[in-house]
Amino acid sequence: MTDGVVVTDLVVRSSAGVLVAGTSFTLERGRCLAIIGESGSGKSMTAKAITGLLPGGVTATGSVSYGAETIALPASVQTWHGVRGARAVLLLQDPFTSLSPVHRCGDQVAWSIAAREERHGRPAPRRADAAAEVRTRLAEVGLPDRVARMHPHELSCGIRQRVAIAAALATEPDL
Incomplete structure (x- = not known):
């Protein structure tokens, strides 16, 4: 267990197919993690999936843990309401x-x-x-x-x- 963030077996899908396949990582509190890749490789979809901000028609499975709290994906809007702003913030390019x-x-x-x-x-x-x-x-x-x-x-x-x-x-x- 970590007091940071643990992403386990994240899979993001749309009608076009699998966008992110089986991604797992641990980010310890106070550390940085760079997710790098070409345009369209799933970086933003990964970030959106672990903050509950996927667009309509896109789903995620796997889990994300913020400290002792584990969220099984997909999760409800109510579940994400307690996470965004408190546990996680997503800043997009624009x-x-x-x-x-x-x-x-x-x-x-x-x-x-x-x-x-x-x-x-x-x-x-x-x-x-x-x-x-x-x-x-x-x-x-x-x-x-x-x-x-x-x-x-x-x-x-x-x-x-x-x-x-x-x-x-x-x-x-x-x-």
Whole structure:
């Protein structure tokens, strides 16, 4: 048993056939794992399968364990609701899929902070405390305070990606 993530015999299928075949790996807490391959080789499908975000018509079998919690695939929407944001966060290549275009970047990072606190049974931080943590989270990814006041469309793709990373890390997920 690990306090990280264990994926066992993951198979992802669509009507076109098997997209990911029998993949297994262990990712210890605090470590990195690179899944590399050509375009279309199943990297994104693997990530989506272990976070419960597969598109319609695509199914997964196998299991994924987050610490002591093992999820047999396929799993219900309710099962994944307790995992996403708390145990796992998926950031895709296009940050526009992670960020709302109508809300300021700082607000979006603050929502992640509030969600984390709620998950731990704590009240949402006071506005000043949340703003301070937003600045800290943005600084962790190399962004200045002013980015918090901007909307995603005002930023380059690379800066948007860093905002999405800051928001994801603010939830303090396991993966």
